[in-house]
Amino acid sequence: DDGSDEARCDKVFLEEKYDKSIPPEVSDNDPLDPQFYSSDINTAIEILDVTDVDQRTKTFSVFIQLDMEWRDNNIQFAYLKDNFYDNDINDTMRARLWLPLYDFAFLETIETIFKRLVVKRESEPQLSADIDNLHPIGWYQIESLFGLQFLFFPEIYEGSKNSLKIEFFLRAKFLCNFQNIDEKYPFGVDRCNFYIYLKDNQNGVVNFKLRKNLTNFGPETVSAFRIDGWEATESHFAVKEYLKAISVVVTLRLRFFSIFMVTYLPSILMNVINQATNYISGMSFLSQNKRD
Numbered sequence: 001d002d003g004s005d006e007a008r009c010d011k012v013f014l015e016e017k018y019d020k021s022i023p024p025e026v027s028d029n030d031p032l033d034p035q036f037y038s039s040d041i042n043t044a045i046e047i048l049d050v051t052d053v054d055q056r057t058k059t060f061s062v063f064i065q066l067d068m069e070w071r072d073n074n075i076q077f078a079y080l081k082d083n084f085y086d087n088d089i090n091d092t093m094r095a096r097l098w099l100p101l102y103d104f105a106f107l108e109t110i111e112t113i114f115k116r117l118v119v120k121r122e123s124e125p126q127l128s129a130d131i132d133n134l135h136p137i138g139w140y141q142i143e144s145l146f147g148l149q150f151l152f153f154p155e156i157y158e159g160s161k162n163s164l165k166i167e168f169f170l171r172a173k174f175l176c177n178f179q180n181i182d183e184k185y186p187f188g189v190d191r192c193n194f195y196i197y198l199k200d201n202q203n204g205v206v207n208f209k210l211r212k213n214l215t216n217f218g219p220e221t222v223s224a225f226r227i228d229g230w231e232a233t234e235s236h237f238a239v240k241e242y243l244k245a246i247s248v249v250v251t252l253r254l255r256f257f258s259i260f261m262v263t264y265l266p267s268i269l270m271n272v273i274n275q276a277t278n279y280i281s282g283m284s285f286l287s288q289n290k291r292d
Contacts (some may be wrong), residue, residue, distance in 0.1 A: 001195070007015070010078070010093075010258075011077050011078055011080065011087055011089065011093075011119060012076075012077055012080055012089060012093050012097070012119070013075070013076045013077070013078065014074065014075060014096065014097075015074040015075070015076075017074065017192065018074045018075070018211060020096060020097055020098045021098070022098065023038070023098060023160065023201070023202055023205045023206045023225050024039040024070055024071065024072035024073070024074070024075075024098055024159075024206070025038055025039055025072070025073055025074075026038060026039050026071045026072070026073050026160045026213065027073050027160055029158075029160060029161075033196060036073065038205055038206050038207055039070045039071055039072060039207070040070065040071075040206070040207045040209050040228060041068050041069070041070050041100055041198065041206050041207065041208050041209065042068070042069045042070065042130055042163075042209050042210075042211035043067065043068050043069075043196070043208065043209065043210055043213045043246060044066075044067040044068075044210075044212050044215075045065070045066055045067075045196075045210075045212055045214045045215070045232050045246070045248060046064065046065040046067075046214070046215045046216075046217060047062060047063075047064060047214065047215070047216045047218045047230055048062075048063040048064065048065055048169075048193070048217050048218065049061050049062065049063040049217070049218050049219070050063075050218040050219055050222045050227065050250075051063065051222075052173075052222065052223065053111040053222045053223045053224075053225045053252060054223070055178050055224075055226050058175060058176055058177060059108055059176065060173070060174055060176055060250070060252075061171070061172070061173045062108060062171075062172055062174070062218070063113075063169075063171050063173075064168075064169075064170045064171075064172060065167065065168070065169055065170075066167070066168040066170060066196070067165060067166070067167050067168075067211075068100050068102075068165070068166050068229055069120065069164065069165045069166075069211065070163060070164055070206070071159055071160055071161070071162065071163050072098070072159040072160075072164065073091030073159055073160045074159065075097075075163055075164075076156050076157065076158060076159055077119050077156070077158075078154045078155060078156055078157070078159040079154070079155070080119055080121040080125070080155075080162065081121065082121060084118045084119060084120040084121065084165060085118060087118050087119040087120070087121065088116060088117070088118050089117040089118065089119065089160070089164075089248065093226070094117050097117075097164070098118075099117070099166060099236065100166070100198055100206075101162060101198060101200060101202055102196055102197065102198055103195055103196075103197060103198075103199050104172065104174070104194055104195065105178075105194060105195035105197070105237055105245070106174050106175045106193070106195070107172060107173075107175075107194065108173045108174060108175055108186050108198050109169065109172065109173045110170060110171070110172045110173075111171045111172075112168060112169070112198070113169040113170065113171055114167075114168075114169040115166065115167060115168045115169070116166070116167050117163070117164065117165070117166045117167075118164075118165050118166075118167075119157075119162060119163070119164060120162060120163045120164075120165050121157065121162055122161060122162045123157060123158070123161035123162055125156055125157050126155070126156055126157075126158075127156035131236055142264055153280055155168060162194055164288040174192065174194045176190065176192035176193075177192075178190050178192075179192075188253075188254065189228070189251060189252070189253050190225075190251075190252045190253075191249055191250070191252070192249070192250050192252060193248060193249040193250070194205065194247075194248055195235070195237050195245040195246065195247055195248070196245060196246045196248065197237055197243050197245035197246070198244070202252055203243055203244055204242075204244075208233050208234075208244045208245070208246065209234060210232055210233070210246055212234065214230050214231065214232035214248065216229075216230045218230075221255060223252060224255055225252040225253065226252070226253045226254075226255050227250060227251070227252060228251040228253050228278045229250070229251050230248065230249070230250050231248070231249045231251075232248045233246070233247050233248065234246060234247075234250075235247035
């Protein structure tokens, strides 16, 4: 093994001034007078499953896929493939990069099932002869061929034109008041919500945006509820309005058949049994009196 394959595996190359504590920015790529802007953090949310809705504990549990994409002017990429899942970033490089730090409001518990960071090829490459900055991909030595040193010019993709994409698969439990806001129990509608926002200094210096409408792959009914729909919107955290956030709302409606079976049917049966018991007791008393 001459090591040439490993030399070509690195996909991310950082500018000398790169600082992972500084949020990313992008430029308009004007060669004479470039203008720099805060990067957009384009976010997508998919509801994969709703596993529980519990009025007793006032919680609901969901399985979520959360995706965030952004561009960074201080990064370059090499050897990108069309399928971005083939452009996976390893843990060593990931630890050197700025990554969005998010949190949820109205969260009770959360578990990260899986996460990955990839690069999306979104532009054509350009050839680079900047060998010093791109070492070790700018040149490498093949010992098996008489110790000769081979020079090649790699295809480079600019970070301002190609996105980093991080995916999270999460299992989370959120709080909900269950107040039947529209109608009286048991025919009311409840709306439970949570917020996603960026933490610390990230919230004010990058643009936290919703990339597309929320996608729902979850069930239509859970426990005693029918799920009427999900909605995600760009918003501000209600308690602290200066925090940019994405609001996620689920509309829940009690299933009358479920309520009937759990609440009303037992009462009806108990009344029937009591009336039948009283009737049988009364008939037995009359029969006993007639014999006497």
